[in-house]
Amino acid sequence: METPKRAGDAPIALDLKAGKRYSWCSCGLSKEQPLCDGSHKGTNFTPILYKCPEDETKWFCTCKATNGQPFCDGTHNK
Numbered sequence: 001m002e003t004p005k006r007a008g009d010a011p012i013a014l015d016l017k018a019g020k021r022y023s024w025c026s027c028g029l030s031k032e033q034p035l036c037d038g039s040h041k042g043t044n045f046t047p048i049l050y051k052c053p054e055d056e057t058k059w060f061c062t063c064k065a066t067n068g069q070p071f072c073d074g075t076h077n078k
Helices: none
Strands: 012-016 021-024 048-051 056-060
Touching: none
Parallel strands: none
Antiparallel strands: 012 056, 021 048
């Protein structure tokens, strides 16, 4: 698997907690989108880690084509 699987056509908003680490699925195989569930095992993909600096809402990419991993940059609209 050289390219990620498109897991969706729109970003998913998550309410994040300060100090918590989140693992974004970069392969598109996770059943827990947009977060990693370990489905990348056996591929050349690894999750992208994000440590939240403060309580906030972030929009995570599901098309897996964003240039701003792990966050949506609107690439799914192109």
